[in-house]
Amino acid sequence: MSTLHDELAELQSSAAHHFSHTTLARDVTSVRRRVRRDRGVTYAIGTLAVAGLGGGTVYASMLGAGGTQLAPADASPSTSASASLDAVATPSSAPIEDDGSPTLALDAEVTVYAGDRLATVAALLGQAFDVSPAVAAQALHQAAPGDDAEGWIDPAGYQLPAGTSLTEAATLMVGSRASDLERLGVSDEDSNEVLTLASIIEVETTTHDPQDMAVISAVLSNRIEMDMQLQLDSTVLYAVESDGPFTTDSERAVDSPYNTYLYAGLPPGPIATPSDEAIEAALHPADSEYLYYVTTNRATGAIQFAETYDEHVENVMRLQEWLQENGESIP
Incomplete structure (x- = not known):
């Protein structure tokens, strides 16, 4: 049985050729920042x-x-957390090939907040790449161990340079979470x-x-x-x-x-x-x-x-x- 790290290694290997030629591959450490949603004035009654x-x-x-x-005041997600899960909850069986993965024509930023659902992230990522939330969710699912990306996306602000593919962006978001878990000893x-x-x-x-x-x-x-x-x-x-x-x-x-x-x-x-x-x-x-x-x-x-x-x-x-x-x- 393959482990989480085996799956990520295989994923990273398959995407390495395309990823290595992007600005994102060179600048990834400088563009990530941890972000959290400020909900001090709202509530979630226990x-x-x-x-x-x-x-x-x-x-x-x-x-x-x-x-x-x-x-928070310095960020305005373009979609709400109530974005429908219908199109994103079940991973598609059709694989996304790197050669056919949509790419960014211009630089883009996608901000994922702690507490966001996958539906929200998929809608934001889809907007950045001009694809449907279902296609964005498919890329995220395929990047995640177990083919389910809910919970596997690292909350951060992702500045994605022009030329970044959807597959590369999904790999970055999930890979960052996997790195966190490894660091924490999970x-x-x-x-x-x-x-x-x-x-x-x-x-x-x-x-x-x-x-x-x-x-x-x-x-x-x-x-x-x-x-x-x-x-x-x-x-x-x-x-x-x-x-x-x-x-x-x-x-x-x-x-x-x-x-x-x-x-x-x-x-x-x-x-x-x-x-x-x-x-x-x-x-x-x-x-x-x-x-x-x-x-x-x-x-x-x-x-x-x-x-x-x-x-x-x-x-x-x-x-x-x-x-x-x-x-x-x-x-």
Whole structure:
């Protein structure tokens, strides 16, 4: 069985001839920068925070999860995170040949933010190369180990010189992530689980504080160890291709392996692009007994954690007060 590194080596070898003749091949180290979406003024109410509060009616009347995602002031993604997954979720069986890969006529920049879904990245990459999101997604899928690029794209600003091919751009985006995982000591066999957990941590941590990420990682790990369902709205929102921020009774009843209300443990794969901080949190959860969390202030993203159900209910009441004071309502 080939390893992640074997697959990347083969991919890099097959593309080496074309890649070596591009400006991108010479300048790659100077054009990458880590970027993260500033969502401090938005929210993703901790989805498993209300696990155990009762039936869906009680849940829907009190809390939701997920989060509207806004670009930082210095970047304006040209498509929203709600870009349809229909054209990008399933890799195409038709291979993309380097000789036929679209190339850039002019320099372009594609910025991938932590928390972006593959659908968003494919739309941005497709726009840069003047191809459909499906064609861009196909290139990304084929560059990724296991032929599924969700979670495998490194969040960064990619400045792509004229002459760069779509295959080369996809190889760069995925290769950067693989390099990160190797640096962090993630083995090939553990990569999918780590990226899946990290992607959830990324979406669930409204503050984007590494310490909060580590605690949320601990909450998820604690629940898995105790055979408690994760009950994450973020995974349901991924399954139904919605940004949320809230899920409905019918959405939480959708039969999908990403529905953590119906299926125990982690979903089968990542739900977004995690940052390095989220991957670190997945690898090194905090030493904590917490089992619940909830975002109690949607303006700041402040998160409250709890070990017991009663403590958690008190935190939920804080959120209810905030909602009332700010004229917010749950659909």
